[in-house]
Amino acid sequence: MTWSTLEDTRRIAAELRLPSRAFIDGAPAAARSGALFETLNPATGAVLATLPLCGADEVDRAVAAARRSFRDGVWSRATPERRKEVLLRLAGLIRAAAPRLAVMESLESGKPVSDCLKEIGGEVPDFFQWYGEAIDKSYGDVAPTGDAACALIMREPIGVVGAVLPWNFPLLMAAWKLAPALAAGCSVVVKPAEETSLTTLALAELAIEAGLPEGVLNVVTGPGETTGRLIGQHGDIDAVSFTGSTEVGRLFLQYAGSSNLKTVGLEMGGKSPFIVLDDAELTPELIDHAVTAAFWNAGQNCSANMRQIVPRRLQDEYLARIVDRLQSLAPGDPLDPATGMGPMISAGHRRRVQAHLERGRAEGARLVHAGRVDPALAAGSYLAPVVFGDLTAGMSIAREEIFGPVLGTLPVDGMDEALAVANGTEYGLHATVFTRDIDRALHFARRLSCGTVAVNGFTEGDVKTPFGGWGKSGSLARDKGREAMAQYQQVKTVWIGLKTPVDRRAGGAA
Structure with missing residues (x-):
């Protein structure tokens, strides 16, 4: 998929319908306070869009919707085949919308449109497809025991996930986090960077079109020091995945410590x-x-x-x-x-x-x-x-x-x-x-x-290989690969005590 001319991209830009609201419980949502912030086109300095500055009310509503959908099981307990079907459909919708989404992302991030199209037409849908296809191929384990017990090791969705995104690869980073979290059966509240919110909001609308139940994916918009902090401190979010600076990553560890000790996955800075x-x-x-x-x-x-x-x-x-x-x-x-x-x-x-x-x-x-x-x-x-x-x-x-x-x-x-x-x-x-x-x-x-x-070549690998850092670059959590799903799952042991069966015909032990 390639562009032809600058006139092509400008024509698409002129026809774009840019999102103007957050996305909560399956529908666009304004901030009840009426607070707004502007996102600028970095190539021109002009105002590109005005979006709700989501505060405690909107974050609470988004988390409540995610918790309800998770508890009700409309996604968390859906069959693997059903979740796979939805994510594969979403991958197809992203591919079909790639030219529009690429121009939108180029306008809000300043990234070259050809790079945006390569990512959004290829890598982003590939993530939803890969994790969608992995859903019904992820198995638990049976631990070795004697005849007196059966021990099952099960992996279950961790619950409500907060995903906090950076501005440098807006939709790609959304896919890195949302695809494995949704594949695991979690419900998600995502906060895109305030500089680059538009394509994540557009993705949420495509997810509903693909059949994702209402409340499973929510997008709250606003700056990190307000909206992001509220996600980090929220007592009903079970895990947070954050990509951004080391300075802000430290804050998310503090937020977890001062709230409910939620799991925190960090992918932060580098000096590679x-x-x-x-x-x-x-x-x-x-x-x-x-x-x-x-x-x-x-x-x-x-x-x-x-x-x-x-x-x-x-x-x-x-x-x-x-x-x-x-x-x-x-x-x-x-x-x-x-x-x-x-x-x-x-x-x-x-x-x-x-x-x-x-x-x-x-x-x-x-x-x-x-x-x-x-x-x-x-x-x-x-x-x-x-x-x-x-x-x-x-x-x-x-x-x-x-x-x-x-x-x-x-x-x-x-x-x-x-x-x-x-x-x-x-x-x-x-x-x-x-x-x-x-x-x-x-x-x-x-x-x-x-x-x-x-x-012998600069690369970060692909969807199959885990990505994350050591030291001040990150935590044990990883994006990409099978390892990414692990940060959105809990491990449960089920130990079943067994009695030696009696052979009733012989009246003795079998």
């Missing part, structure tokens, strides 16, 4: 290394992966490999090839199918990234390349790619998550130093290693302290 060992060839493919690792989604990616560790003798050649490759990666209109990089999510976030860059220069990082933003884009929150060389491990831009279009090289001497620098971080989400030696690849994969290691 891209490691080029001295036997690797600086091929065009390697350089493409290096650029993608740092600049995909304008660097607004928790697993971005901005911290690139290269042999000292190769650093200058490596940087020259990176800069040459960047000539074809200029920021542009996100609705243009030819655009490879959009704006930052907001003017405020752009200022935060710029502050990191200024601090890096002040600390002695060598500025190798600073791209240019077309003056015609001045109304938007654009920032061109920036490349630094000669970073040291102690520099703030080598330690702190920047979340912007920045690449910096840390030159090293030898494999041991490369590994030490790579692990010299409090984060542990992702790493990429380039080498032609499989022994070296496995050596690094086993010793890198992170949740995902990609070898």
